[in-house]
Amino acid sequence: MPSHVQELRVEFASSYRRFNCTRRFSPSQKFALGAIDGSASSSCQEQSSQDKAVKNEIDTLNFKDPVRKLQATISSLPPIVFAMRRHVGSNFAIGLCIATAFLVMAVRIYMVRKSRYSRPGSVADLVRRGQLRSDRRGISRPLKYDDPFNNPLVKVGKSNTTVEMCGKVYRLAPVTLTEEEQTIHKRRRSRAYQWKRPTIFLKEGDFVPPNVDPDTVRWIPANHPFATTASDIDEDLAQNNVYQQHGVPFRIQAEHDALQRKLEALQNDQKLNKLVIDSSNAKDFERAFKSHSKPLEHGEESFSNDHVGNSKSSSSEQPPNSFGSAASSEEMQKP
Amino acid sequence: MISLQFLTTPYPPTPLKPFHSPNTLKPRFPKPYLPTFTVRSVLQWNRKPQLAGETPRVVVITSGKGGVGKTTTTANVGLSLARLGFSVVAIDADVGLRNLDLLLGLENRVNYTVIEVINGDCRLDQALVRDKRWSNFELLCISKPRSKLPMGFGGKALVWLVDALKAREEGCPDFIIIDCPAGIDAGFITAITPANEAVLVTTPDITSLRDADRVIGLLECDGIRDIKMMVNRVRTDMIKGEDMMSVLDVQEMLGLALLGVIPEDTEVIRSTNRGYPLVLNNPPTLAGLAFEQAAWRLVEQDSMKAVLMEEEPKKRGFFSFFGG
Ligand SMILES: Nc1ncnc2c1ncn2[C@@H]1O[C@H](COP(=O)(O)OP(=O)(O)OP(=O)(O)O)[C@@H](O)[C@H]1O
Numbered sequence A: 001m002p003s004h005v006q007e008l009r010v011e012f013a014s015s016y017r018r019f020n021c022t023r024r025f026s027p028s029q030k031f032a033l034g035a036i037d038g039s040a041s042s043s044c045q046e047q048s049s050q051d052k053a054v055k056n057e058i059d060t061l062n063f064k065d066p067v068r069k070l071q072a073t074i075s076s077l078p079p080i081v082f083a084m085r086r087h088v089g090s091n092f093a094i095g096l097c098i099a100t101a102f103l104v105m106a107v108r109i110y111m112v113r114k115s116r117y118s119r120p121g122s123v124a125d126l127v128r129r130g131q132l133r134s135d136r137r138g139i140s141r142p143l144k145y146d147d148p149f150n151n152p153l154v155k156v157g158k159s160n161t162t163v164e165m166c167g168k169v170y171r172l173a174p175v176t177l178t179e180e181e182q183t184i185h186k187r188r189r190s191r192a193y194q195w196k197r198p199t200i201f202l203k204e205g206d207f208v209p210p211n212v213d214p215d216t217v218r219w220i221p222a223n224h225p226f227a228t229t230a231s232d233i234d235e236d237l238a239q240n241n242v243y244q245q246h247g248v249p250f251r252i253q254a255e256h257d258a259l260q261r262k263l264e265a266l267q268n269d270q271k272l273n274k275l276v277i278d279s280s281n282a283k284d285f286e287r288a289f290k291s292h293s294k295p296l297e298h299g300e301e302s303f304s305n306d307h308v309g310n311s312k313s314s315s316s317e318q319p320p321n322s323f324g325s326a327a328s329s330e331e332m333q334k335p
Numbered sequence B: 001m002i003s004l005q006f007l008t009t010p011y012p013p014t015p016l017k018p019f020h021s022p023n024t025l026k027p028r029f030p031k032p033y034l035p036t037f038t039v040r041s042v043l044q045w046n047r048k049p050q051l052a053g054e055t056p057r058v059v060v061i062t063s064g065k066g067g068v069g070k071t072t073t074t075a076n077v078g079l080s081l082a083r084l085g086f087s088v089v090a091i092d093a094d095v096g097l098r099n100l101d102l103l104l105g106l107e108n109r110v111n112y113t114v115i116e117v118i119n120g121d122c123r124l125d126q127a128l129v130r131d132k133r134w135s136n137f138e139l140l141c142i143s144k145p146r147s148k149l150p151m152g153f154g155g156k157a158l159v160w161l162v163d164a165l166k167a168r169e170e171g172c173p174d175f176i177i178i179d180c181p182a183g184i185d186a187g188f189i190t191a192i193t194p195a196n197e198a199v200l201v202t203t204p205d206i207t208s209l210r211d212a213d214r215v216i217g218l219l220e221c222d223g224i225r226d227i228k229m230m231v232n233r234v235r236t237d238m239i240k241g242e243d244m245m246s247v248l249d250v251q252e253m254l255g256l257a258l259l260g261v262i263p264e265d266t267e268v269i270r271s272t273n274r275g276y277p278l279v280l281n282n283p284p285t286l287a288g289l290a291f292e293q294a295a296w297r298l299v300e301q302d303s304m305k306a307v308l309m310e311e312e313p314k315k316r317g318f319f320s321f322f323g324g
């Protein structure tokens, strides 16, 4: 018997899972023994000694794990009960089986949960690897707000003189400021600070425009780190840009228009060329146009910057088939 | 009308609210009465503050001195208002030293700023950054860091912005909150131009208070009548040891109504670094609750009626004997 126990012990220590399996069998064997010769007193003694052996053996395992400890306690209970009431043996066996089954289930759930958490590619895994932030995962569940004046963390005392916030009790002192005091302060300040909010910002050294009150001018140093008075856009246009709700933003539109005009001019150019040159040469021209498209865009930007205020009118002034001007710009840009 | 009034305020006014008084004298603008409105559906939700004043409420958050917590206040009060169900547009008017986007964790989503809108490179709606956590919160930055704001239009540009937001198709926002830069030069002037009320953030120390007094003077000269103050970084333990001015001392020096008192809280710095405003923290923190209360008062145009003083030792229950 002891050798058998020894063997068991080695097995127990090696694998927790196997421990469960073997544990499920060994008591039932033992009970079978008890059921066969339950009347014999000698066998009873033998059985109790056997039980003792099992118990000792389990005791040695106690330090391994609290779960095992619990198990061991459960399995160490039977001998005492058994010695007193032998006939409930089979009932007890069933109970033990159920208990073990539950234990196995619990362990399995635990393992599954653990594996789910560390499964590569899962959200939890992404959070662990710092790719995602657990608190910033898109739209968070709308917090149903509490009344900030009356919630589990903020409780006003019965007498209105204390408040408990986040577990600390504070005394409440009433605000004593009166309307009169407020107006006294206001009057004091209105005497001390006389100010007119500047409505116009000018660069230092500029001339004050006529019909502008010099008191309402704010002088901006020419080398101000964040501010400049220069802007390449006039006021009405800027206002319209802010008010615009639909459609293509102004400058994008202007740039697009300018480019469109250039393209049309070039196409006209091409048409005229086609009259003179044969189709093989047209291919050449297209390639040339492609290589030119880059510098053309640069030219456009400066163009739109200069004429940003009146680009609409300039577009009408320049008919798309103004061949001469387009050709001349072509000439200019040729290296 | 009486019954309607009753329906819109289905909860009994709680008597235990010393630092928040339901001021019934002020004109209220109750939301339009919906036919499907039932008392029960309101009771399922918690209380909501009553919006006072006309929308949009254009609030500038200013201080004079730098680094006292204007941006922190803007982010937290703004998001609290959004959580309370109001539509909010927060404008970062801190030219050159923009950091509201960082506090809100929206720094990667700012593609366009007001400069681009003015220049016609994009429309206003393209420059508004909608927060994914609270979709009724939008951020608008004035300029990109390292770029200069063309100041030629003075404060007019911000007035246009407010007008454009009013005229939006999805409706005018309830609150436009402007995070003002420190100091009183061009950036400050630009930021306060469209505002009709102001929140003055100060810390309980004399340098901050002197700047605050000056700024209040300028705001008053500009005709902003509704100015309330927010005292930030208050340490009740230091006040108790007489090492720090108490909130009531501060109030005596400035003579302003109190919107809120924010305690010094290490969570503020942590939330700044996370880009996740304090008021969204769950469980709430002391400073977060204080910001939420301040936001509530801002909605109701209310002010504090009592302030927290020093801590009292918590009364120990019977079971504290046993270490409970
Ligand atoms: N109640 C508080 N407790 C602890 N730290 C705080 C508190 N309020 C603000 N701070 C810290 O103070 C610093 C400055 O805050 P914030 O950026 O909001 O100030 P600011 O007034 O906007 O500054 P600036 O004038 O530069 O715009 C931040 O690092 C913030 O974390």
Ligand SMILES: [Mg+2]
Residues within 6 Å of the ligand: B070, B071, B072, B094, B099, B179
């Ligand atoms: Mg700031």
